[in-house]
Amino acid sequence: MxxxxxxxxxxxxxxxxxxxxxxxxxxxxxxxxxxxxxxxxxxxxxxxxxxxxxxxxxxxxxxxxxxxxxxxxxxxxxxxxxxxxxxxxxxxxxxxxxxxxxxxxxxxxxxxxxxxxxxxxxxxxxxxxxxxxxxxxxxxxxxxxxxxxxxxxxxxxxxxxxxxxxxxxxxxxxxxxxxxxxxxxxxxxxxxxxxxxxxxxxxxxxxxxxxxxxxxxxxxxxxxxxxxxxxxxxxxxxxxxxxxxxxxxxxxxxxxxxxxxxxxxxxxxxxxxxxxxxxxxxxxxxxxIETLSERVKKQNDSALQIATYLSKHPKVAWVSHPALPGSKYKALTDKYLPKGAGGIFSFELKGKEEDMNTFIESLKLFSYHPNIGDTRSLVINAARITHHELTEEERIAIDIPLGTIRLSIGLEDVNDLIADLEQAMR
Structure with missing residues (x-):
């Protein structure tokens, strides 16, 4: 440099x-x-x-x-x-x-x-x-x-x-x-x-x-x-x-x-x-990298808005986003990440694994594949895909239950993404 x-x-x-x-x-x-x-x-x-x-x-x-x-x-x-x-x-x-x-x-x-x-x-x-x-x-x-x-x-x-x-x-x-x-x-x-x-x-x-x-x-x-x-x-x-x-x-x-x-x-x-x-x-x-700031800022803002929406949804069991008011990481987020905590977060639906699978397959705008940080919004069932190598005991020990759904928020309109999540949960 x-x-x-x-x-x-x-x-x-x-x-x-x-x-x-x-x-x-x-x-x-x-x-x-x-x-x-x-x-x-x-x-x-x-x-x-x-x-x-x-x-x-x-x-x-x-x-x-x-x-x-x-x-x-x-x-x-x-x-x-x-x-x-x-x-x-x-x-x-x-x-x-x-x-x-x-x-x-x-x-x-x-x-x-x-x-x-x-x-x-x-x-x-x-x-x-x-x-x-x-x-x-x-x-x-x-x-x-x-x-x-x-x-x-x-x-x-x-x-x-x-x-x-x-x-x-x-x-x-x-x-x-x-x-x-x-x-x-x-x-x-x-x-x-x-x-x-x-x-x-x-x-x-x-x-x-x-x-x-x-x-x-x-x-x-x-x-x-x-x-x-x-x-x-x-x-x-x-x-x-x-x-x-x-x-x-x-x-x-x-x-x-x-x-x-x-x-x-x-x-x-x-x-x-x-x-x-x-x-x-x-x-x-x-x-x-030339568009890094604009992309990450929008993904960050949209992710927090979507996490807030999901945290209030009756069909959602929990949401893990460190910038939410109830997060145990909120103080650390404020210290280290004043611009925001990124475009990635996880949540779990109430119900069985079959309900999660139906939800994922019902999404129209979220692409189902194992990547993050894309311009497209992505969804994955983490326990079965990105962390499938771990035993159930290992997963539970690091707070990844079977129903964990990871979202990577892209650059689409945030209201369209929320509408897509809503229709998939019906």
Missing amino acids: STEDNKHSFDTQRIHAGYHSQEHNNSVHVPIYQTAAFDLLSTERAGRLMRFEELGYTYSRMANPTLSVLEKRVAALDGATGSIALASGMAAVSYALLNAGEGGRIIAAAQIYGGTYDAYKRLYPTLGMQIDLLKNVNDLDEIRSLIKNDTKALFIESISNPVNAIADIQAIADLVHEYGIPLIVDNSIATPYLLNPFNYGADIVVYSATKALSGHGSVIGGLILESDKFNWAEGRHPQFTQKVHAYGGRSALETFPDYPFVARIRSFYLALLGATLSPFDAYLILQG
Whole structure:
């Protein structure tokens, strides 16, 4: 991120940050660099590139100019010192946790996206990393009790999917920093428009760019961002101070002092596992980011209006939206999310599962598919789809009963959406 980007407001950065047309043949739009590799020009320059003595492009699995603009733009929005774009949100979560947790343990919030929860159980233990589940993300005593000598990081969602638990990021960050542990925050639902976790002490921020960041349901992607506040040289993370031949005998921290976390992901996990975002997908995400503020603001406003309507409906058992007056997360929402709590929330109908299925199939405007943050409004029965990997006991423990219906509110007219919900409940 350039110092020039720092001078501008959020809405200017989302359109301009990280791109100068003069560096790209005066193209107004970011070009799609659809190439596998780049000319090394000379053997001397090639050697410098391989030793990371010069930064440049060699092979698109590692870096690509279109992706670089995306990385710089999102870094500017959150004030990050470094970022890396990846092929999916799950790749971003996995690479972030693996990079931090090598040879140790991760404390991880239980109220989380179902695919991430499944990775807790089935993926990370096979790779030598243990997960200690945090039942209540805001229980500082529980967090303290889970910290061990080999604890490497704490991972949470700023707004949990699908029950909208709001994390007290500042209090959590202050606690784990006492023990030399970094805080990793998945900020996919909030997006940089609603919340900047770095402002409250987060060390690493993860995004599924598939969701509201791109905003049109047309692309899969993810990003990892870092600040330069955490001291990776302390004893819990020797992987950042270890001398590596690929870095010319230097460590990741010595080679990339401002962004060792994402640089190590790029040169190790991305290089060897290869979850590379395509240039075309990076271009689509950039297009979506240009309208981020307008989209998220409308989705946020409509979601609260619809949640309020449902909370008063006689056929609705409960509504989980953190900005509603009765929510246990209302105070945290006011603190961290003054612009609003996003366009995602959950509720349950009174009755049986068959009644829920009939309701879903009766909707006309809400599309029934497993995504969020789209321009279209979406509905899903979370227990059967997004969290089907969890046992009934696991679901109940994180407040996802069988009847949980998740709505992702789009850009349609809010009165049309309410009318559609009303007719489906008749």
